[in-house]
Amino acid sequence: MSTAPVANTNGKQATSAGKPSKGTRVVGWADERLGLATAAKKNLRKVFPDHWSFMLGEIALWSFVVLLLTGVFLTLWFRPSMAEVEYMGTYEQLRGLHMSEAFVSTMNISFDVRGGLLMRQMHHWAAMLFIASMLVHMMRVFLTGAFRKPREVNWVIGGVLILLGILEGFSGYSLPDDLLSGTGMRIAQGLVQATPVLGTYMSFFMFGGEFPGDAVISRLYMVHILLLPALILALIAAHMLLLVYHKHTQWPGPGRTEENVVGYPMLPVYMAKAGGFFFIVFGFSAFMGGLMTINPVWKYGPYDPTKVTAGSQPDWYMGIAEGTLRIMPGIESHFLGVTLSWNILIPGMIAPIALLATVLAWPFLEAWVTGDKREHHLLQRPRNAPTRTAFLVAMMSLYGLLWIGGGNDVLAVLFHLNLNHITWFLRAAIFIIPPLVFIFVKRWCISLQRHDNEMLLHGYETGIIMRSAEGGYSERHLPVSDDRAYTITARDRDEIYDPATDVDANGVAAPGGRATALREKLSQAMFADNVQKPTAEELEEGHHHAEHEHELEAGLDHAADGHQFDGRHPVEGEELRKH
Amino acid sequence: MRFLNRSAGRLSRHRRSRVAGLLVMLLGLLFMGGLYQVVLSPSNADTQTKSDEELIKEGRELFLVGCAFCHGQNGEGIKSADGQYGPSLVGVGGAAVNFQVSTGRMPMQNPGQQAPAKEPVYSEDEIDALSAYVASLGPGPEVPTAAEYDIDKYGLSADERRDAVVRGGQLFLTNCTACHNFDGSGGAMPWGKYAPSLRSTSEKNLYQAMLTGPQQMPVFSDEVMLPQDKASIIAYLESIKEEPSHGGFGLGGLGPVSEGMFAWLFGIGGLVGFAYWIAAHTTRSTKTKSSEGTQA
Ligand code: HEM
Numbered sequence: 001m002s003t004a005p006v007a008n009t010n011g012k013q014a015t016s017a018g019k020p021s022k023g024t025r026v027v028g029w030a031d032e033r034l035g036l037a038t039a040a041k042k043n044l045r046k047v048f049p050d051h052w053s054f055m056l057g058e059i060a061l062w063s064f065v066v067l068l069l070t071g072v073f074l075t076l077w078f079r080p081s082m083a084e085v086e087y088m089g090t091y092e093q094l095r096g097l098h099m100s101e102a103f104v105s106t107m108n109i110s111f112d113v114r115g116g117l118l119m120r121q122m123h124h125w126a127a128m129l130f131i132a133s134m135l136v137h138m139m140r141v142f143l144t145g146a147f148r149k150p151r152e153v154n155w156v157i158g159g160v161l162i163l164l165g166i167l168e169g170f171s172g173y174s175l176p177d178d179l180l181s182g183t184g185m186r187i188a189q190g191l192v193q194a195t196p197v198l199g200t201y202m203s204f205f206m207f208g209g210e211f212p213g214d215a216v217i218s219r220l221y222m223v224h225i226l227l228l229p230a231l232i233l234a235l236i237a238a239h240m241l242l243l244v245y246h247k248h249t250q251w252p253g254p255g256r257t258e259e260n261v262v263g264y265p266m267l268p269v270y271m272a273k274a275g276g277f278f279f280i281v282f283g284f285s286a287f288m289g290g291l292m293t294i295n296p297v298w299k300y301g302p303y304d305p306t307k308v309t310a311g312s313q314p315d316w317y318m319g320i321a322e323g324t325l326r327i328m329p330g331i332e333s334h335f336l337g338v339t340l341s342w343n344i345l346i347p348g349m350i351a352p353i354a355l356l357a358t359v360l361a362w363p364f365l366e367a368w369v370t371g372d373k374r375e376h377h378l379l380q381r382p383r384n385a386p387t388r389t390a391f392l393v394a395m396m397s398l399y400g401l402l403w404i405g406g407g408n409d410v411l412a413v414l415f416h417l418n419l420n421h422i423t424w425f426l427r428a429a430i431f432i433i434p435p436l437v438f439i440f441v442k443r444w445c446i447s448l449q450r451h452d453n454e455m456l457l458h459g460y461e462t463g464i465i466m467r468s469a470e471g472g473y474s475e476r477h478l479p480v481s482d483d484r485a486y487t488i489t490a491r492d493r494d495e496i497y498d499p500a501t502d503v504d505a506n507g508v509a510a511p512g513g514r515a516t517a518l519r520e521k522l523s524q525a526m527f528a529d530n531v532q533k534p535t536a537e538e539l540e541e542g543h544h545h546a547e548h549e550h551e552l553e554a555g556l557d558h559a560a561d562g563h564q565f566d567g568r569h570p571v572e573g574e575e576l577r578k579h
Numbered sequence: 580m581r582f583l584n585r586s587a588g589r590l591s592r593h594r595r596s597r598v599a600g601l602l603v604m605l606l607g608l609l610f611m612g613g614l615y616q617v618v619l620s621p622s623n624a625d626t627q628t629k630s631d632e633e634l635i636k637e638g639r640e641l642f643l644v645g646c647a648f649c650h651g652q653n654g655e656g657i658k659s660a661d662g663q664y665g666p667s668l669v670g671v672g673g674a675a676v677n678f679q680v681s682t683g684r685m686p687m688q689n690p691g692q693q694a695p696a697k698e699p700v701y702s703e704d705e706i707d708a709l710s711a712y713v714a715s716l717g718p719g720p721e722v723p724t725a726a727e728y729d730i731d732k733y734g735l736s737a738d739e740r741r742d743a744v745v746r747g748g749q750l751f752l753t754n755c756t757a758c759h760n761f762d763g764s765g766g767a768m769p770w771g772k773y774a775p776s777l778r779s780t781s782e783k784n785l786y787q788a789m790l791t792g793p794q795q796m797p798v799f800s801d802e803v804m805l806p807q808d809k810a811s812i813i814a815y816l817e818s819i820k821e822e823p824s825h826g827g828f829g830l831g832g833l834g835p836v837s838e839g840m841f842a843w844l845f846g847i848g849g850l851v852g853f854a855y856w857i858a859a860h861t862t863r864s865t866k867t868k869s870s871e872g873t874q875a
Contacts, residue, residue, distance in 0.1 A: 055854035093744055093819065273858075284846060293828060308757045309834075421771075
């Protein structure tokens, strides 16, 4: 990569190319006062490593940009008011009905504003993609251990972002005041009311009186276009700044260490790729917005508490909440005159809070168990953290099961299933399947680790079958390349925490106690079964062994063409035949 | 060339004469039929009742062959030891039979949770006969005519008709969507039962279903819901069928579940595919294995 166009000075003054033109003079004037070129030069030459999974976060970033653009368009026509007006627009089937101004303006955006329906649908599809891509991005970070020191804070920011994204999506979904959004608000109100003691007051406060009242849409509007977007924007900025400050993580490999970053400079390569990706994300949103119906509010009609429809579901990101709610048995208890509706409290409050707390606390939890205080800039392959990987996949299976619960009626119709059977199945499955998945994935990771070791010590399988003089058959192995071997072994050995050896710098032993015992147990559970990479001696011995074998099979350090030893031509001087 | 032309001309002349013959025949038939309708049938009330009796007789014969082993010799219903069971048909009325048989639900093939709609087994005349027979067992809702289920037969002005469609939409959302979905795509009911899709149901059967309330479905009798309201619901359903699909491909009209599925499979799936593609295309033309990262 030629660097000439960017840096031909020492960075103290702007590049000059002979006699400065008028434009250069303006730029020079600005640079002398703002120091932009210097700052930019430093940052534009930041290096980003290349891997497809590093672009998942970008999908989220760009879909947020699409949301901002389309959202601003929508604000020009949307009226966040619950005042009752008569619909007089183009859509025949609703004309003459009385409904809230919010719904009327949504109908007008859909039918009477040029490009309005496209913008509404783009906005909604982009919202679905925004949250989905955050989730996928988060899974990538989790699986590769990219949340470890020094990036814990950025992980927490990400976790908060996804929460805010979900809330932003829910508030947007509620704005049009159609049948589904009203049904969703009703459920939200139920959740609020289930709060012990305070519930009713909170509900009255939120809705400015009885449900649905006439205040909630304008309040949600403020939340949707001001409060949450501002918070999200600020957190995205913080997220990106920390990213630049920490620099991107990278996969281990030859020449890649904890101290450097190997990749392409921000400008022009990464910029071009990232910028191009914006257009792809924009294109996807536009394509889906243009061709695929989303939230056809004209069919739902305005919200009316007396109406309900089959297929009332929230957007996908609320699906697990819906699913938990649907499969939860109706348990209630009474306590000092207060009713505790566990059937709502557990799915609506306890489960989401526990989920969020686990997500946010994970990096600290893991660091506490390992006691690892070093910085990590090299990623881990998922197989090298079997417990963590298995935990995530088990959580994904739980997520999937709860999703099924949220869409149980649609699945029952599509696949001719019995609704009640689905519910019973799920009630048991959410306790049985994730642990099974956990065990299975953990064993899988460990056998992959074992496979890596085998490859290091005995070489990779060439597919050449050898027959010995005695008539026995065996497969020939060849040693892996040094690059590959380096890449595979570029990982730390796991250390199982042992309280007996835990002495601090002053030689004081760790205080034995419950926490220590728990830490020891967790450490055992997380690392005891892992396969460690071979030691230097083992590798040495392995190579020795291989060399010895090589002598026996001299001249064959390439893949076979299948005719080496079948007697059609002499073994001596055999080369890969050129056909 | 000329020969070809001539033979072509001859051919078409042949065809023309044959079509003309057919036309004449058709016109003749129409004329005779019209004459019969206008001159003979209304004036002769006797033949009417007699044909009713004949119809009932014919219906009874069909019933004995196709329905009696479930519903009993006289439609009184059967409950056998192994649970195979046909309810009594006394008083269900002609509309119930017409609905059940013309949607293919009856004769039921496999006793199960719910008789599914299928290709009807009986012809229209046979269905009329069956209806007449069951109607004769006891009073019940009669097979409706277009005057009842077709909103255009109510003599409404254009404005009134439009209002009727709007009202029909609201009635539909209030009374039907809880089971049949906002788009009439159908929905699940407890214990493996389901409310079927209404997209391809005929106007007459929409009306008959409301009138007789098959299985789990409530009965919307004329006291509960005026005939004109039922016709309005039908008009609404027809009107949304005729509407163009404003937002593009409708994703099955199933609501947010299918939207979420498309967001993941198409949206995220496609975008991750593009991410993979972009990352795989580096600026360097020669790419060595070792300069790529490791794959997990
Ligand atoms: C974090 C990103 C955002 C998400 C996840 C999101 C999500 C949503 C959703 C799901 C809807 C319902 C759309 C429908 O089907 O009608 C909506 C509506 C709306 N959004 Fe957003 N939105 C976001 C950002 C914004 C921003 C930044 C603005 C404006 C500056 C905005 C303005 C609006 C308006 C005015 C509506 C109501 C219009 C309508 O429903 O037709 N949104 N939003």
